[in-house]
Amino acid sequence: MSFEDVRALLFDVFGTCVDWRGTVIREGNALNRAKGLSVDWGAFADEWRGQYAPNMQRVMRGELPWTRLDGLHRMALDELLAKYGVQGLSEAEKDQLNRVWHRLDPWTDTVPGLLKLKHSYLIAPLSNGNLSLLTNMAKHAGLPWDCVLSAELFRAYKPDPRVYLGAVDLLDLQPHQVMMVAAHKHDLHAARAQGLQAAFVPRPFEGNPERVPDLTPDPEFEVVAADFMDLARQLGG
Amino acid sequence: MSFEDVRALLFDVFGTCVDWRGTVIREGNALNRAKGLSVDWGAFADEWRGQYAPNMQRVMRGELPWTRLDGLHRMALDELLAKYGVQGLSEAEKDQLNRVWHRLDPWTDTVPGLLKLKHSYLIAPLSNGNLSLLTNMAKHAGLPWDCVLSAELFRAYKPDPRVYLGAVDLLDLQPHQVMMVAAHKHDLHAARAQGLQAAFVPRPFEGNPERVPDLTPDPEFEVVAADFMDLARQLGG
Numbered sequence: 001m002s003f004e005d006v007r008a009l010l011f012d013v014f015g016t017c018v019d020w021r022g023t024v025i026r027e028g029n030a031l032n033r034a035k036g037l038s039v040d041w042g043a044f045a046d047e048w049r050g051q052y053a054p055n056m057q058r059v060m061r062g063e064l065p066w067t068r069l070d071g072l073h074r075m076a077l078d079e080l081l082a083k084y085g086v087q088g089l090s091e092a093e094k095d096q097l098n099r100v101w102h103r104l105d106p107w108t109d110t111v112p113g114l115l116k117l118k119h120s121y122l123i124a125p126l127s128n129g130n131l132s133l134l135t136n137m138a139k140h141a142g143l144p145w146d147c148v149l150s151a152e153l154f155r156a157y158k159p160d161p162r163v164y165l166g167a168v169d170l171l172d173l174q175p176h177q178v179m180m181v182a183a184h185k186h187d188l189h190a191a192r193a194q195g196l197q198a199a200f201v202p203r204p205f206e207g208n209p210e211r212v213p214d215l216t217p218d219p220e221f222e223v224v225a226a227d228f229m230d231l232a233r234q235l236g237g
Numbered sequence: 238m239s240f241e242d243v244r245a246l247l248f249d250v251f252g253t254c255v256d257w258r259g260t261v262i263r264e265g266n267a268l269n270r271a272k273g274l275s276v277d278w279g280a281f282a283d284e285w286r287g288q289y290a291p292n293m294q295r296v297m298r299g300e301l302p303w304t305r306l307d308g309l310h311r312m313a314l315d316e317l318l319a320k321y322g323v324q325g326l327s328e329a330e331k332d333q334l335n336r337v338w339h340r341l342d343p344w345t346d347t348v349p350g351l352l353k354l355k356h357s358y359l360i361a362p363l364s365n366g367n368l369s370l371l372t373n374m375a376k377h378a379g380l381p382w383d384c385v386l387s388a389e390l391f392r393a394y395k396p397d398p399r400v401y402l403g404a405v406d407l408l409d410l411q412p413h414q415v416m417m418v419a420a421h422k423h424d425l426h427a428a429r430a431q432g433l434q435a436a437f438v439p440r441p442f443e444g445n446p447e448r449v450p451d452l453t454p455d456p457e458f459e460v461v462a463a464d465f466m467d468l469a470r471q472l473g474g
Contacts, residue, residue, distance in 0.1 A: 170367075172369040172388075
């Protein structure tokens with residue numbers, strides 16, 4: 001197995017392609033000014049993102065019916081607005097805020113790197129974000145996907161094997177012909193367990209700056225790249 | 238209901254966006270030269286395409302298990318190669334020929350029209366072609382889709398209502414916010430029956446030139462356009 005076999009690159013999105021924390025802070029600060037609020041949107045973003053994994057796990061354990069990520073984001077948002085004492089937002093304003101996840105900004109290397117990689121590979125997201133979220137984000141951020149693959153298509157959330165294998169099947173490829181690209185090792189380990197290849201692209205500025213992410217290379221991964229331009233150089237894309 | 242509500246345009250692909258007949262003839266004639274064959278590829282293309290509807294109906298009646306369009310194309314191809322006396326193609330050559338449907342060329346107005354429409358609308362195919370076929374075709378032809386929607390995602394073939402309603406659900410829209418664009422009235426009637434809007438774009442050069450297609454306007458459709466540039470003008474896209 002060599003990465004010369006690779007035909008398609010599947011990208012984790014939140015954190016790997018786009019800067020969720022910076023975007024939530026920027027839009028939140030604009031809301032502070034518009035509404036006379038004084039929310040600490042860095043802390044708010046961290047808590048909002050923090051409820052993502054446990055809420056997905058509730059779905060996967062069957063404690064919640066299938067719920068797309070927009071719905072999980074909204075459950076968490078309603079709790080956090082109460083916790084942070086934010087009152088007086090209309091339903092339309094809450095919906096607009098919830099859809100900040102559709103409007104996340106890319107890292108500076110994301111679009112130029114994807115454009116280079118697209119010359120040689122089929123490129124698609126493989127994210128727990130729902131299909132409309134990922135499609136709206138691609139329009140907003142100019143992400144030049146060849147198609148949009150979402151965990152929603154398989155009614156399961158990563159790291160469930162059905163998501164990785166379902167994507168490989170829709171692409172009509174073999175697992176070793178597909179490489180998962182992510183800033184998060186657990187996503188890559190889950191992909192490799194299903195026979196996909198893995199590229200680790202650490203994103204040191206993804207999370208709360210006071211938390212040090214695990215950026216150490218892992219010899220298990222086929223590629224470790226500094227950013228998407230470096231990934232394109234290493235893959236010859 | 239007005240087409241001012243429309244947020245997303247879903248496109249039929251074979252015949253509406255791409256010229257299946259012209260492309261099969263061109264690639265087939267190249268195969269004639271390479272292999273010393275004398276196949277009439279216009280007739281071959283018409284018969285190949287002609288087996289599409291009855292084979293899909295066999296799937297939808299449960300006489301065949303779920304089979305993606307690549308598989309239905311291959312069943313028909315094997316029959317037609319025998320009927321036309323084409324012998325001596327390797328498995329790789331047959332597979333390559335079967336994938337001509339992944340390499341169909343667009344009509345001249347298709348890409349410029351889609352680029353204009355993409356400024357104002359979410360644009361996606363909604364085709365009976367499988368997802369990998371549609372994605373490979375988009376790369377080949379430069380079709381600038383925002384996402385790729387295929388009947389394969391719903392394990393049903395148009396005109397089954399699940400295909401239209403499944404696409405609307407994945408886009409998180411209401412049916413009247415979605416407009417189906419097609420050169421075929423039966424597709425548009427099926428979409429309208431589920432509450433979608435409809436744009437008829439006749440493609441007089443789609444089929445066998447000896448067969449006159451039904452190009453008469455139908456007052457039931459919200460839009461009738463001469464081509465995709467005209468569609469963009471009418472929709473203000």
